[in-house]
Structures are given as structure tokens and as C-alpha cells.
Amino acid sequence: MKILTVVGARPQFIKASAMSLEIAKHDGIKEVIVHTGQHYDSSMSDVFFDEMSIPKPKYNLHVGSGSHATMTGKMMEGLSEVICNEHPDWVLVYGDTNSTLAGALTAKKLHFKVAHMEAGLRSHSMHMPEEVNRIVVDRISDLLLCPTETAYNILSDEGFDRYPCTYENVGDIMLDAAFYYQSMAKRPLELRLFNSDFLLCTIHRAENTDQKNRLETLIAALYSVADHKPIVLPMHPRTQQALLKFNLSFDHPNIFLIEPVGYLQMLWLLTNCDAVLTDSGGLQKEAFFFHKPCLILRSETEWVELLDVGNHQLVNPENTCMIGMLKAMQNAAGQYESALFGDGKCAEKSIELILNWSQN
Incomplete structure (x- = not known):
């Protein structure tokens, strides 16, 4: 199995580190990391891969700053080529950034399965660009990994039972990272x-x-x-x-x-x-x-x-x-x-759900 992980911003590097540690325990799973370049400053990017021993990205799209439309468009263009080249079983996206939106939209338009970590979050303010990203990514994802019971209930209230997807409360991936790196x-x-x-x-x-x-x-x-x-x-x-x-x-x-x-x-x-x-x-x-x-x-x-x-x-x-x-x-x-926020085993539960989906 191949998982293509899309990251681009500081918090996503932290979340991805916890998932990468879990993925590494499974001989049958290969992870390919794509860095969109949304956070391109070395103090906001390189340092995380170095000090947390995250596998280096195979691809860096070097998108940099710009308007939401410009950034998302450039990311989608680059990701389209990468996804077609890698042909992953899953595209894994985190949170609510433009990188998240670009990863999910590109994968779905190319008919690849999408797993969304931190699904079901809502601030109920459409003035926040992140809120728009959350709603769109949730709606098109195949596997929605909720960090809390509240997030799970939000998806239930929004009628996600009617959609061809699976959503589960797996806990918060950042709690996994906090437990692992605190010492x-x-x-x-x-x-x-x-x-x-x-x-x-x-x-x-x-x-x-x-x-x-x-x-x-x-x-x-x-x-x-x-x-x-x-x-x-x-x-x-x-x-x-x-x-x-x-x-x-x-x-x-x-x-x-x-x-x-x-x-x-x-x-x-x-x-x-x-x-x-x-x-x-x-x-x-x-x-x-x-x-x-x-x-x-x-x-x-x-x-x-x-x-x-x-x-x-x-x-x-x-x-x-x-x-x-x-x-x-x-x-x-x-x-x-x-x-x-769960028990610090979000990554383990998430990989289990991905494996179970693939077996079914």
C-alpha cells in the first residue's frame, strides 16, 4: 500500500511526524511525502524535518506565498503530476490549509481516495478561509478522521451518514506527537x-x-x-x-x-x-x-x-x-x-481504519 501525504504548513509537519512514526511500523505501507512549500521559510519548515526525524519530502512544489487562488492553483497543478506519477492508494491531508484543500481536490478529481485528518471541525464563520477549506475537504473525503466527539457529532448532524464515506473519532494526532516528543x-x-x-x-x-x-x-x-x-x-x-x-x-x-x-x-x-x-x-x-x-x-x-x-x-x-x-x-x-482529545493513539487507529478499508 502507498500513502501520499500532503503537507505545507508548520502544524502539518508536527501531525505528519506522528503518522510517519506509525506508518514506519508497517512493512506493507510505503509513505511518499509531498511538501507544497506553503511555509517555505527554513525556520517554519526545514527545522521540523531535521529535529523531529520526519522522512524528507520526496517532492517539494516550492509554491511560496500568494493569494489563496494563486497558491491553491499552483499546488493543484503540481500535485496533479505527482499523484498521477505515484498512483497512491490513499492521499492523506491534514487540517484546513490551502495545502489541504489542494491535496483533497486534486486527488478526488483524479479519482484517488482521500483521508482527512482533523475532520469535522467548525468555527461557524465563513469569513475564515480555513472554514471554507474544512467544509469542502470534509465533503469530498472518503475517510474522515475526527479528533473529538464534538467533531464526530458535527459530521453526524450535517448528514454525513448519507454520503459514501466513513467517519470515526480517532482522537487528536497532536496529542500523539506531544506524548512522543515531550521528553x-x-x-x-x-x-x-x-x-x-x-x-x-x-x-x-x-x-x-x-x-x-x-x-x-x-x-x-x-x-x-x-x-x-x-x-x-x-x-x-x-x-x-x-x-x-x-x-x-x-x-x-x-x-x-x-x-x-x-x-x-x-x-x-x-x-x-x-x-x-x-x-x-x-x-x-x-x-x-x-x-x-x-x-x-x-x-x-x-x-x-x-x-x-x-x-x-x-x-x-x-x-x-x-x-x-x-x-x-x-x-x-x-x-x-x-x-x-483521545488517548494518544490517533495514528494507530487511523492506520487501522485505512488498512481495514483497503481489505474490504
Whole structure:
């Protein structure tokens, strides 16, 4: 059996690593990895393949940045040639990026089976390009691998029982990765002398970086938090470009800007921080895995179950005292039910489903 894995963005490299480890246990399965080049900066791409021992991509499409239409079109053009050349039994896609959409659409138009990891997520905001990608990819996939019971129920409510597909709750693939790599966590070099309690912050989404007023407001809100506690902020290339474009900066003595970090360094930050402030979908979950309160710097989240446990809250920097919210969450007992995202055996269950489908 041959599985063609399509990745293109930082979170997908982490997810793919856990699946690759499981695939390697099966002599009868060959994996071919295609990197679309959606994240092409070495700090957001190469470092993950190096430090996590992920098999190197056989193909790199080098798509780079551009509009959604341009990127997706270039990816589909490149993937069409690759898929026809490799003729895989399955095309495996992750999450909700343009790489995910391109991989699923291309495979389906060429009549190859598609497995979608992280199926069934919904933020219920069609203004998010990721939401459009999720809905389209779910609808055309043959095997939908849901990370939570909530995601599974969403597909049931949307009538997926009527479609010629299979959907199952296998748990979250990022929990597999967190379990496996936690003991390998490494302190970022910039923080080798850093011993203070700190908050971990990441910012990269378009809704926070593409408009000057929004980014200014967010910076001011983080200043108010940094007045009380240090913030460590790995600088995403997209955010850095936005700061240059709008002539803005993070100029606060208690905000420590560092270069983008690899996954093992992020695990160290998660393990040692007091709480997380982020607009990242993946980091929201990882904060939960490591029992850290999290302020979600967005107006909605696809991980809606996190809002029900009391450790995570959506926040609007324009009218909310974020430091007060953080203190309230830290003082509360909170719930960190590991079963919410499965048992760390998502990859094993997913491969079993793929093998069973093929045998039937």
C-alpha cells in the first residue's frame, strides 16, 4: 500500500511526524511525502524535518506565498503530476490549509481516495478561509478522521451518514506527537539565561495581522499584560512583515521577542510557561495538553469544546482586561480531561481504519 501525504504548513509537519512514526511500523505501507512549500521559510519548515526525524519530502512544489487562488492553483497543478506519477492508494491531508484543500481536490478529481485528518471541525464563520477549506475537504473525503466527539457529532448532524464515506473519532494526532516528543523538549537558545515565570504568546492569523488598527490594538493589549508578567513571543514571519509594513513594533521591556522555534523548543515553552495567549488553532490544544490556561486572541475557534472546560477563553483585546482574565483562570481549578482529545493513539487507529478499508 502507498500513502501520499500532503503537507505545507508548520502544524502539518508536527501531525505528519506522528503518522510517519506509525506508518514506519508497517512493512506493507510505503509513505511518499509531498511538501507544497506553503511555509517555505527554513525556520517554519526545514527545522521540523531535521529535529523531529520526519522522512524528507520526496517532492517539494516550492509554491511560496500568494493569494489563496494563486497558491491553491499552483499546488493543484503540481500535485496533479505527482499523484498521477505515484498512483497512491490513499492521499492523506491534514487540517484546513490551502495545502489541504489542494491535496483533497486534486486527488478526488483524479479519482484517488482521500483521508482527512482533523475532520469535522467548525468555527461557524465563513469569513475564515480555513472554514471554507474544512467544509469542502470534509465533503469530498472518503475517510474522515475526527479528533473529538464534538467533531464526530458535527459530521453526524450535517448528514454525513448519507454520503459514501466513513467517519470515526480517532482522537487528536497532536496529542500523539506531544506524548512522543515531550521528553525531547529543548530550551530556546535565546532563553538560556531566562528563569522568570512567563507567558507564551504567538500571533500570526490574518485577522490579527492584516489590518493596522487591529494589530495596534493587540500590541497595546499585550503591553498591559506585560506590565504584570513577562511575555515570550516567537516572531512569526507573517507578523514580522506586518510590523514592517505598518511601521509598528513590540517595544516593551517585558516582552521578549525570539526567532520562530521548532517543535521541541515549543514544547519547552509550553511546559515552562504560566499561560498561553495565541491565535493559533494548534497551540490552543497544546496548551490544554500541558494544563495551561489559554486566552484565544480571536472572535471564534474551531476547537469549541475547549470553551466548555473553563481553561480557555476567547478574548477581544479592544474591550477586555486580559491580565484579569488570566488571573481568574489561573486561580480556578479548571478541568484538563485528557479524554477530550483521545488517548494518544490517533495514528494507530487511523492506520487501522485505512488498512481495514483497503481489505474490504
